[in-house]
Amino acid sequence: MSYDDKRSNNYRKQNNNFTSEDNSRRNNQNQKRNSYKSYYDSRGSQKSREGASSNNWRKENVGLEKSSSNVIKSSTKKLDAASQRERLIEMLNRRMLECLVCCEKIKNTDKVWSCILCYHIFHLNCVVAWAKSSKIENGWRCPACQNVCSEVPKQYKCYCNKAVEPRYEPGVIPHGCGEMCLRKGRNCEHKCTILCHPGPCPDCVIMISKSCGCGATQQMVKCSTDIELTCGAICDKQLECGSHRCREHCHQGDCPPCGKSIIQECYCAKEGRKVPCCGQYKGQNHYSCGEVCDKILSCGNHRCQSVCHEGPCETCPVDVSVIKTCPCGRSPLKTQRISCLDPVPCCDKVCDKILKCGQPNSPHRCEATCHEGPCPPCPLTTVVKCRCGHMDKEIPCPELTTKADDARCQKKCTKKRLCGKHKCNQLCCIEIEHICPLPCNRLLSCGQHRCERTCHSGRCPTCVETSFEELYCECGASVIYPPVPCGTKPPNCLNPCSRPRPCGHEVNHACHTGPCPPCTVLCKRWCYGHHEQRPAIPCHQENFSCGLPCGRDMSCKRHKCVKPCHDGPCPTPCKLPCNVPRELCGHPCGRPCHLPPCQESSCKQMVPVTCPCGLQKSTRPCTEVADEFKNIQMMQLKEKMGSLSTSSTVDLTDIFSAPKKPTVLKILECTEECRVLDRNRRLAIGLQIRNPDLSQKLTPRYSDFMRQWAKKDPHFCQKIHDKLSELVQLAKNSKQKSRSYSFDSMNRDKRHFIHEYCEHFGVESAAYDMEPNRNIVATAIKDKSWLPSMSLLEIIQRENGQRRVPGPVLGGRGPTSKTETVSLKLPSRVQRSNTPPNEIVDNFRSS
Numbered sequence: 123m124s125y126d127d128k129r130s131n132n133y134r135k136q137n138n139n140f141t142s143e144d145n146s147r148r149n150n151q152n153q154k155r156n157s158y159k160s161y162y163d164s165r166g167s168q169k170s171r172e173g174a175s176s177n178n179w180r181k182e183n184v185g186l187e188k189s190s191s192n193v194i195k196s197s198t199k200k201l202d203a204a205s206q207r208e209r210l211i212e213m214l215n216r217r218m219l220e221c222l223v224c225c226e227k228i229k230n231t232d233k234v235w236s237c238i239l240c241y242h243i244f245h246l247n248c249v250v251a252w253a254k255s256s257k258i259e260n261g262w263r264c265p266a267c268q269n270v271c272s273e274v275p276k277q278y279k280c281y282c283n284k285a286v287e288p289r290y291e292p293g294v295i296p297h298g299c300g301e302m303c304l305r306k307g308r309n310c311e312h313k314c315t316i317l318c319h320p321g322p323c324p325d326c327v328i329m330i331s332k333s334c335g336c337g338a339t340q341q342m343v344k345c346s347t348d349i350e351l352t353c354g355a356i357c358d359k360q361l362e363c364g365s366h367r368c369r370e371h372c373h374q375g376d377c378p379p380c381g382k383s384i385i386q387e388c389y390c391a392k393e394g395r396k397v398p399c400c401g402q403y404k405g406q407n408h409y410s411c412g413e414v415c416d417k418i419l420s421c422g423n424h425r426c427q428s429v430c431h432e433g434p435c436e437t438c439p440v441d442v443s444v445i446k447t448c449p450c451g452r453s454p455l456k457t458q459r460i461s462c463l464d465p466v467p468c469c470d471k472v473c474d475k476i477l478k479c480g481q482p483n484s485p486h487r488c489e490a491t492c493h494e495g496p497c498p499p500c501p502l503t504t505v506v507k508c509r510c511g512h513m514d515k516e517i518p519c520p521e522l523t524t525k526a527d528d529a530r531c532q533k534k535c536t537k538k539r540l541c542g543k544h545k546c547n548q549l550c551c552i553e554i555e556h557i558c559p560l561p562c563n564r565l566l567s568c569g570q571h572r573c574e575r576t577c578h579s580g581r582c583p584t585c586v587e588t589s590f591e592e593l594y595c596e597c598g599a600s601v602i603y604p605p606v607p608c609g610t611k612p613p614n615c616l617n618p619c620s621r622p623r624p625c626g627h628e629v630n631h632a633c634h635t636g637p638c639p640p641c642t643v644l645c646k647r648w649c650y651g652h653h654e655q656r657p658a659i660p661c662h663q664e665n666f667s668c669g670l671p672c673g674r675d676m677s678c679k680r681h682k683c684v685k686p687c688h689d690g691p692c693p694t695p696c697k698l699p700c701n702v703p704r705e706l707c708g709h710p711c712g713r714p715c716h717l718p719p720c721q722e723s724s725c726k727q728m729v730p731v732t733c734p735c736g737l738q739k740s741t742r743p744c745t746e747v748a749d750e751f752k753n754i755q756m757m758q759l760k761e762k763m764g765s766l767s768t769s770s771t772v773d774l775t776d777i778f779s780a781p782k783k784p785t786v787l788k789i790l791e792c793t794e795e796c797r798v799l800d801r802n803r804r805l806a807i808g809l810q811i812r813n814p815d816l817s818q819k820l821t822p823r824y825s826d827f828m829r830q831w832a833k834k835d836p837h838f839c840q841k842i843h844d845k846l847s848e849l850v851q852l853a854k855n856s857k858q859k860s861r862s863y864s865f866d867s868m869n870r871d872k873r874h875f876i877h878e879y880c881e882h883f884g885v886e887s888a889a890y891d892m893e894p895n896r897n898i899v900a901t902a903i904k905d906k907s908w909l910p911s912m913s914l915l916e917i918i919q920r921e922n923g924q925r926r927v928p929g930p931v932l933g934g935r936g937p938t939s940k941t942e943t944v945s946l947k948l949p950s951r952v953q954r955s956n957t958p959p960n961e962i963v964d965n966f967r968s969s
Contacts, residue, residue, distance in 0.1 A: 568609030
């Protein structure tokens with residue numbers, strides 16, 4: 123048997139095995155289909171009958187007034203409700219309806235839940251999970267309409283809530299029970315007559331008798347109609363005030379408030395006022411004016427001293443029927459008074475009335491004898507203690523203005539409030555927690571609204587304002603749909619910026635808010651002073667500084683601006699030094715730029731001075747040098763004039779014809795070092811020594827600054843000494859004229875140390891680059907550099923009594939020097955005298 127034959131046999135067996143339950147279910151489905159068909163047929167005929175009756179009603183009741191706007195609104199609502207119901211039924215049958223929580227299709231066999239307000243349908247499990255995740259204390263919100271629901275759904279029910287766990291049957295609306303809805307409408311008491319359905323119930327079509335606004339006429343209309351019936355007559359309903367009637371035309375709803383005014387009279391009949399008839403003055407014909415009543419009392423002798431009041435005045439306070447005792451109240455009257463004008467006799471006892479002074483538990487009493495009128499001032503004192511405990515003293519009772527236990531001192535509370543920013547500053551404060559009543563008013567994170575809480579500690583809460591307008595990006599391509607919390611930034615957009623640049627270059631950045639970034643396309647630009655033009659300057663930069671001196675004329679017209687190339691005008695006034703030469707010395711004036719002529723002043727220009735041999739060098743102010751030069755001329759003139767005793771004429775041309783300003787003045791005195799150097803030089807010439815190291819035998823004079831560095835950092839000093847020694851040896855042994863070495867970058871003090879140490883080696887030093895990368899380059903010239911006889915550390919160690927460290931030997935490293943070095947020894951032909959072996963013979967000592 124083939125596969126198809128087997129399949130057909132199985133199918134026949136299944137058809138023959140239908141149970142009676144299945145047959146009954148099929149019969150029920152057919153009955154429901156027939157009931158649906160008959161129901162909708164009856165609805166159609168009923169609507170046609172209703173249309174005919176409504177037309178007849180319009181013809182018969184021409185006097186009824188209708189509002190066209192209300193008719194349009196009601197018809198629109200009906201169409202919306204009907205379209206929503208039909209759309210839900212159609213989408214459920216086509217299985218196209220989606221759950222708004224999980225975004226999945228709702229199947230006919232799924233358990234669902236429908237909102238009673240917006241009628242959206244959700245999966246039951248999705249709604250339960252949504253409700254449990256809600257943070258609202260009193261219920262949860264519908265995912266679609268945000269309606270607050272108090273209970274979490276637990277059962278799967280049909281739309282009319284009559285059937286629990288309804289089964290899906292073909293031909294019946296999915297998730298419905300197939301029975302009549304019977305739900306009541308929102309604005310009527312009649313029940314829905316269609317089968318269980320999703321969405322809103324249709325409008326009620328039952329005819330009822332409805333009255334017009336004033337109730338004078340009645341008409342038969344549909345229960346669900348929203349048309350306001352008016353008869354056009356005067357309303358004539360009693361207004362809220364109870365005194366007047368409504369004069370408006372027939373209308374629906376409450377009558378407007380009464381707009382009339384009434385005249386009120388005070389109780390004492392002295393004043394009157396005009397007030398509205400309704401509101402807080404409703405039913406009030408009199409009021410209290412706040413003045414003394416001043417009506418004549420029943421005694422006919424006195425007047426009422428109470429404030430304007432309602433009802434009759436009180437009995438005269440000194441009436442015969444009121445006064446039965448003496449003023450202190452301790453003794454009854456012995457004689458009967460006839461009139462209220464009769465005086466009240468006093469007794470001989472102490473008044474003993476309670477006064478306002480004293481402590482609350484033991485107040486003072488009047489110590490005067492029985493008297494009329496107020497009691498005299500108390501002669502005692504009262505211990506007053508403020509509530510904060512700062513003030514505790516006795517005050518005379520006449521000066522007491524408050525109760526003893528309710529006094530206030532003038533001490534200000536200096537504690538910080540809970541906000542931590544402001545002080546309490548309350549007088550006589552007894553608060554435990556000082557709450558700050560000031561408003562916070564700080565700008566929130568959104569940058570638009572301010573904090574409305576009272577002053578507090580910590581951060582302000584986030585802004586609760588919300589916008590219900592769509593938030594677009596700058597070009598409008600991206601959007602954030604409402605609700606949009608305040609402070610939300612516009613959405614990110616990957617499209618190019620739509621705003622053109624003013625320079626005309628192409629835009630290469632994405633869409634953004636705020637101003638566009640500057641254009642970075644490289645263009646040709648001139649510097650501020652038009653010294654040079656560069657081709658690689660960003661477009662947004664109009665000019666640049668080339669770093670050269672500005673060179674523009676200053677305001678004085680005698681100087682050029684020396685500032686680096688800059689924008690804007692040159693500084694004014696000109697403060698550059700005056701460059702007009704002085705008449706005496708020829709140096710520039712040097713004072714800040716000024717109008718001519720220059721004032722006479724001492725020249726402070728530093729000029730070089732030396733000793734006669736040129737070894738000692740220094741600088742001194744030009745004024746001191748000029749004075750020394752004049753003294754030298756006077757001494758020479760004095761010597762010339764002294765020779766007049768031997769000759770009759772004197773040649774003064776060498777004195778007065780000398781230049782007024784010599785290049786270098788030899789006004790320093792030679793020292794012992796100069797004499798030793800001169801002796802060595804003459805001896806080297808006599809012995810014909812080539813390239814002599816004349817400073818080898820001289821002891822270097824290191825400055826105090828270098829000595830301090832040697833004590834502070836001997837390792838650094840030894841390192842610099844080794845580098846300079848190696849550089850000098852390399853220069854001596856090199857074929858080149860000079861050799862250089864670049865030290866590492868270091869601070870100013872270390873560079874100062876290297877500069878000074880280079881002078882003791884005859885090495886030139888120069889600093890390059892800017893801070894913090896400034897370094898020194900040392901240059902040793904072959905014929906002008908030497909090695910000092912003793913290093914700085916050797917001098918320090920000798921002064922401290924330590925062993926002498928041997929210095930570097932010239933030519934000890936590297937190739938052999940070609941310079942011929944001859945030691946300063948006596949020639950072999952010199953006869954030596956017999957001297958002791960331990961005695962040192964100095965053959966270079968001058969005789």
